[in-house]
Amino acid sequence: MSAKIISGTEVAKTIREELAAEIAELKAKHNVVPGLVTILVGENPASQSYVAAKNKTAHALGIHSEQVTLPADTSEADLLKIVEKYNKDPKINGILVQLPLPKHINETKVLYTIDPEKDVDGFHPVNVGKMVLGEQCYLPCTPHGILELLKRSGVKTSGAEVVVIGRSNIVGKPIANLMLQKRDAGDATVTLCHTRTKDLAAHCKRADIIIAAVGVPKMVTADMVKDGAVIIDVGVNRIGMSESGKAILAGDVDYDAVKEKASFITPVPGGVGPMTITMLMKNTVQAAKQAAGLI
Numbered sequence: 001m002s003a004k005i006i007s008g009t010e011v012a013k014t015i016r017e018e019l020a021a022e023i024a025e026l027k028a029k030h031n032v033v034p035g036l037v038t039i040l041v042g043e044n045p046a047s048q049s050y051v052a053a054k055n056k057t058a059h060a061l062g063i064h065s066e067q068v069t070l071p072a073d074t075s076e077a078d079l080l081k082i083v084e085k086y087n088k089d090p091k092i093n094g095i096l097v098q099l100p101l102p103k104h105i106n107e108t109k110v111l112y113t114i115d116p117e118k119d120v121d122g123f124h125p126v127n128v129g130k131m132v133l134g135e136q137c138y139l140p141c142t143p144h145g146i147l148e149l150l151k152r153s154g155v156k157t158s159g160a161e162v163v164v165i166g167r168s169n170i171v172g173k174p175i176a177n178l179m180l181q182k183r184d185a186g187d188a189t190v191t192l193c194h195t196r197t198k199d200l201a202a203h204c205k206r207a208d209i210i211i212a213a214v215g216v217p218k219m220v221t222a223d224m225v226k227d228g229a230v231i232i233d234v235g236v237n238r239i240g241m242s243e244s245g246k247a248i249l250a251g252d253v254d255y256d257a258v259k260e261k262a263s264f265i266t267p268v269p270g271g272v273g274p275m276t277i278t279m280l281m282k283n284t285v286q287a288a289k290q291a292a293g294l295i
């Protein structure tokens with residue numbers, strides 16, 4: 001069997017069209033323009049390209065977007081002041097501080113300073129807590145994107161054995177939690193594997209759905225995958241540079257071999273990546289509607 005490709009690019013395009021229409025209506029009917037600020041500290045090339053893509057998408061959808069680029073030696077106190085300024089700015093509904101931050105800045109302190117109402121990343125403990133309780137909140141963008149991909153591809157998750165590989169706060173922990181909840185793309189039996197898991201292959205082999213978010217290129221190989229499994233690859237690993245100077249990317253899954261066994265698979269690039277940015281836009285629109293008292 002060769003797997004059906006779940007195109008994040010296509011699904012993201014559909015959601016962006018829905019969002020563009022909603023944003024136009026917000027402006028026409030309520031004079032509301034959603035606003036997003038991205039804050040980048042330092043010169044990490046991957047972060048630079050993510051932030052540029054976030055701003056470009058925001059602009060294309062009619063979201064007011066501001067970009068703050070700070071040198072790597074920016075002090076924690078200065079960064080906190082900037083966050084506090086945007087907490088008070090009525091034009092801005094969403095604040096995104098791109099991670100990772102330079103080592104001398106306490107990431108937790110920065111994330112805790114963002115007003116939870118403007119935390120469109122869903123990283124503030126208030127939003128994390130609400131997410132775990134299944135309450136209305138901003139869902140973190142990558143897990144939110146994975147749920148949409150599963151839902152819109154018609155993948156049945158109720159009762160499914162899901163193996164998540166990777167226990168990060170951004171992907172592994174939240175997607176594991178969301179998929180065990182009573183919700184769309186939920187009701188699964190979830191196993192969360194990580195670097196100390198004893199026999200990763202044994203867990204993977206019995207999984208109906210594997211979500212790989214480890215940051216190790218091609219770590220999930222065909223012998224670890226059950227026939228007909230659904231494979232969601234969150235990895236974006238830079239494995240080289242093309243002659244034209246573009247990064248060559250590989251996922252956490254050995255795509256060419258695994259796609260011959262899986263029923264559905266996401267490619268890298270063009271799978272989960274475009275969804276992360278799109279869900280950030282969705283959260284920003286949600287924030288603007290909340291601020292305007294429309295929801």
Ligand code: GUN
Nearest residue numbers: 096097098099100121141
């Ligand atoms: N770094 C990697 N992924 C993310 C994300 O979703 N949000 C932020 N702020 N930083 C990231």
